[in-house]
Amino acid sequence: MTIDEIYEKVNEFLVEDLEIEESKISEDARLKEDLGIDSLEVVDVVVLVEEQFGFKMKPEDFKDLITLDDFCKFIANRIG
Amino acid sequence: MKPFSDIPIGELLPQQPPFRFVDSLEEYTAELARIRFTPEEGKNLLMEDGCLSAAGLMEHMAQCSAVRQGYYSKYILHLPVKIGYIGQFRKLRINCLPKAGETLETTIFLKEVISNITLVDAEVRLGDELIATASLKSALKDD
Numbered sequence: 001m002t003i004d005e006i007y008e009k010v011n012e013f014l015v016e017d018l019e020i021e022e023s024k025i026s027e028d029a030r031l032k033e034d035l036g037i038d039s040l041e042v043v044d045v046v047v048l049v050e051e052q053f054g055f056k057m058k059p060e061d062f063k064d065l066i067t068l069d070d071f072c073k074f075i076a077n078r079i080g
Numbered sequence: 081m082k083p084f085s086d087i088p089i090g091e092l093l094p095q096q097p098p099f100r101f102v103d104s105l106e107e108y109t110a111e112l113a114r115i116r117f118t119p120e121e122g123k124n125l126l127m128e129d130g131c132l133s134a135a136g137l138m139e140h141m142a143q144c145s146a147v148r149q150g151y152y153s154k155y156i157l158h159l160p161v162k163i164g165y166i167g168q169f170r171k172l173r174i175n176c177l178p179k180a181g182e183t184l185e186t187t188i189f190l191k192e193v194i195s196n197i198t199l200v201d202a203e204v205r206l207g208d209e210l211i212a213t214a215s216l217k218s219a220l221k222d223d
Contacts (some may be wrong), residue, residue, distance in 0.1 A: 017170075017171075026156065028145065033192065039195075039197070040167050040168060040197060040217055042168075042218075043192050043193075043197050043198075043199045043217060044192060044199060044215075044217075045196045046192055047191050047192045047199060059194050
């Protein structure tokens with residue numbers, strides 16, 4: 001899967017499942033401050049990542065992920 | 081282990097009538113819980129024009145999630161039932177509202193638990209008809 005395909009899938013679940021406005025989504029959007037992915041939302045993200053990308057994130061994985069770009073690159077690294 | 085039918089539902093969640101919107105736990109597994117409820121005029125709040133209101137249906141789904149959690153605490157972990165709070169409803173779909181006297185069968189599917197936050201999906205059926213669905217998150221009060 002290319003990084004562009006990962007971005008596309010992530011954008012899709014941010015809009016459709018987490019109901020985040022598409023206008024707020026960009027590569028440099030901050031997960032917490034701009035997209036509102038707080039500790040409550042992390043549970044959904046863990047489920048969605050497992051469904052879409054086939055691996056289970058741990059809550060502590062989010063500590064170093066600041067932007068959407070960080071998040072997508074993290075997924076890319078995990079799925080090789 | 082007690083049969084589900086022998087468990088007083090009031091053991092599993094703090095809400096009392098007339099603000100209790102669950103009657104009995106029918107099934108519990110690690111993946112799901114199945115709960116029945118028959119709304120009735122005079123027995124339950126949140127009734128409107130002979131039907132359980134949308135707010136009542138949402139409260140029913142939330143209490144079904146609480147029943148699942150309560151059973152898990154009391155009968156699996158053998159711990160006291162904790163107070164929980166609904167943190168979020170998402171993807172709520174209500175196709176129709178049940179009339180007084182109609183029995184709902186609601187299945188709660190456990191999706192994920194992280195720390196004290198639990199994510200479940202709820203499906204409410206009236207006979208074979210799926211009348212409502214939602215995804216909801218609850219948080220347990222820390223000791």
